[in-house]
Amino acid sequence: xxxxxxxxxxxxxxxxxxxxxxxxxxxxxxxxxxxxxxxxxxxxxxxxxxxxxxxxxxxxxxxxxxxxxxxxxxxxxxxxxxxxxxxxxxxxxxxxxxxxxxxxxxxxxxxxxxxxxxxxxxxxxxxxxxxxxxxxxxxxxxxxxxxxxxxxxxxxxxxxxxxxxxxxxxxxxxxxxxxxxxxxxxxxxxxxxxxxxxxxxxxxxxxxxxxxxxxxxxxxxxxxxxxxxxxxxxxxxxxxxxxxxxxxxxxxxxxxxxxxxxxxxxxxxxxxxxxxxx
Numbered sequence: 001x002x003x004x005x006x007x008x009x010x011x012x013x014x015x016x017x018x019x020x021x022x023x024x025x026x027x028x029x030x031x032x033x034x035x036x037x038x039x040x041x042x043x044x045x046x047x048x049x050x051x052x053x054x055x056x057x058x059x060x061x062x063x064x065x066x067x068x069x070x071x072x073x074x075x076x077x078x079x080x081x082x083x084x085x086x087x088x089x090x091x092x093x094x095x096x097x098x099x100x101x102x103x104x105x106x107x108x109x110x111x112x113x114x115x116x117x118x119x120x121x122x123x124x125x126x127x128x129x130x131x132x133x134x135x136x137x138x139x140x141x142x143x144x145x146x147x148x149x150x151x152x153x154x155x156x157x158x159x160x161x162x163x164x165x166x167x168x169x170x171x172x173x174x175x176x177x178x179x180x181x182x183x184x185x186x187x188x189x190x191x192x193x194x195x196x197x198x199x200x201x202x203x204x205x206x207x208x209x210x211x212x213x214x215x216x217x218x219x220x221x222x223x224x225x226x227x228x229x230x231x232x233x234x235x236x237x238x239x240x241x242x243x244x245x246x247x248x249x250x251x252x253x254x255x256x257x258x259x260x261x262x263x264x265x266x267x268x269x270x271x272x273x274x275x276x277x278x
Contacts, residue, residue, distance in 0.1 A: 021141020
């Protein structure tokens, strides 16, 4: 139950976000201690967002998603509120150990998470908040090593666009269909940014091809619109965040770290078989 509540299957993409933010900031691998603290802060904040999402949506889930832990009676809503608050406090405390800049990034990330959880059932513009939250994941990873560079900003813009596109698709999951197609054009932005940052490097090109293939598979499912296609497409796009991270890391001149980050794609897909990430 706790695995489903926290949607922990998506955590590999959070960890590769932390790594990509640090590498893009300096062009070098962040120190192990710095990376682990940044990844811990992002993990706790991500879990806060997932728990609070269910707490905010409990009344709606009772009507539309009765299989979720709160409406199913597996956990009390008050417990989920308390757990979400504790996770968020832990994320901020972990970031504080990395310095004022990382704490500021964590605070901005937490604010975006709270706004998204509150608004995502009320406004389609909430997809921008989700994109902003992932963007700030790069911001925290970069702040942890003390530098917000041009590659960080460009990479974060690509990640923002990718997440906005997948978040739009995810909003259709409850209906297992896709509405308007044009918002999915956002998914084309990240590959172009990878090319601009150094996609001529062989490893970056290979990872860019893998990212493009994953996006193509997801789009095929979305356009086919057979039963179950939308959820499967969303899962693929979520896992592809790690491929984007890996491609950006390779473009920054760190092919070995890029190969490690690419493993997050497979890890996320495998973990989705145990606990749904949507």
